[in-house]
Amino acid sequence: MMRSPFLLLSAVLLAAVLAIAAAGQLLAHGDVQPQAVDTTGLESLGKEWRVENPYRESNGKIQVIVVEIGSSAYNQNCARCHGLEAKSGGLAPDLRFLEEDASGDEWYVQRVRNGFHQNGVTKMPAYEGLLSQEALWCIRTYVDSLPEED
Numbered sequence: 001m002m003r004s005p006f007l008l009l010s011a012v013l014l015a016a017v018l019a020i021a022a023a024g025q026l027l028a029h030g031d032v033q034p035q036a037v038d039t040t041g042l043e044s045l046g047k048e049w050r051v052e053n054p055y056r057e058s059n060g061k062i063q064v065i066v067v068e069i070g071s072s073a074y075n076q077n078c079a080r081c082h083g084l085e086a087k088s089g090g091l092a093p094d095l096r097f098l099e100e101d102a103s104g105d106e107w108y109v110q111r112v113r114n115g116f117h118q119n120g121v122t123k124m125p126a127y128e129g130l131l132s133q134e135a136l137w138c139i140r141t142y143v144d145s146l147p148e149e150d
Contacts, residue, residue, distance in 0.1 A: 034127060035076035037135035041065045045133045049113065052105045055141045063141075070142025073135050081124070086143050092124070095143045105140070112136045 042065065045054060055066045074086070081092040088094035098104045115126035127136060 034125070034130040035073075037069065037073040037076070037131055037138070039069055039132060039134040039138065042069070042134050042138075045137070049109060049133060050137070051109070052102050053137055053140050053144075055137055056100075056144070058141075066138050066141045067145050069135065070138035070140070070145075073131070074139045074142050077127075077131065078139060086146055096146050096148045098143065100144050108140050112139075 042062075055063070058066055074082075075084070078086075078095075082088050082095050083092075086095040098108065111124060112131075113126060113128040115122060116124040
């Protein structure tokens with residue numbers, strides 16, 4: 001039985017499209033939509049962005065809440081690029097080595113609010129308006145709580 005060249009070509013093209021689609025799924029980072037962060041238990045920091053981490057000097061129960069929120073928020077929104085426990089695989093900065101003072105806060109605020117673009121490519125999305133200031137400072141506090149060594 002002779003098959004039509006058109007049907008054979010169609011089958012080959014369909015197989016190629018399916019193979020490309022499957023490869024894209026394997027190589028993709030997954031859903032990069034920011035995940036909501038529950039900051040219940042924390043007072044509002046207001047609309048004006050703080051220039052330094054307001055949770056740096058917190059202690060006791062508040063510090064535990066801040067680090068727990070930060071850990072959850074980091075793992076949902078940051079780990080896919082910056083690595084589990086902020087141990088980068090080399091594609092994004094290893095956040096464990098971010099300066100733990102006002103100069104590190106300045107860099108952090110700039111990046112999380114505005115994102116990072118290089119040569120017209122978005123390397124990091126802007127999170128301002130997507131995650132609250134409280135959530136983003138919790139992430140910073142969580143990262144600061146991690147040891148620098150492996």
